[in-house]
Amino acid sequence: MAVNKALILCLSFACSVFAGNVLAADDAKKAPSPAQQAQQERMKSCNKDAKDKALKGDERKAFMSNCLSGKTESAAPAAEPATQQNKMKTCNKEAGDKALKGDERKKFMSDCLKG
Template identity: 60%
Template sequence: MKTTIVAVLMTVAAVWAAPQAWAGPQQEKMKMCNAEAKDKNLAGDERKAHMKQCLSAKPVDKKAAQQEKMKTCNADAKTKNLAGDDRKKFMKECLSA
């Protein structure tokens, strides 16, 4: 019985000491938005507006963003009639920008 109580108390103490282990995506988003507001020195209505916008924003889909960038760079290279090494160089610079 004592062993069980001690184990439960140790578990509770560990969880209490590390609440970030329970932090989910919404809590992480809240931390990020708070940090942005603090960096911008926002207060009052400006802070409320920023927090509302920041917390309601959808996460950026990196794969979709990269695909869109690839489409744009390809279109630009085609417009400039680039081929061979010139096209490779342009695409490398465009995609890394």
């Protein structure tokens, strides 16, 4: 009888440790990456637009495909960082062409990036 209790106790402990590890792994998986968050936002925006346009069936599928790939207006917020990135490249090139250094370069970059 003591062996059975010990065995049950060991199995209970093993199960609780295993369950704890599984729960910890689930917690780690729940935090989406920035790319996943952007895709989720794009999905919400595209779904809302498709609903507003009352699209159904193949028409909705085609719209969603285009929207999620950035071929429609709904994807415009996701395209904004690319615009900022292009601005940064242009400003960096101009600062390099002018051979700006130190505080002078910082001021130029700040003014350039503001538009």
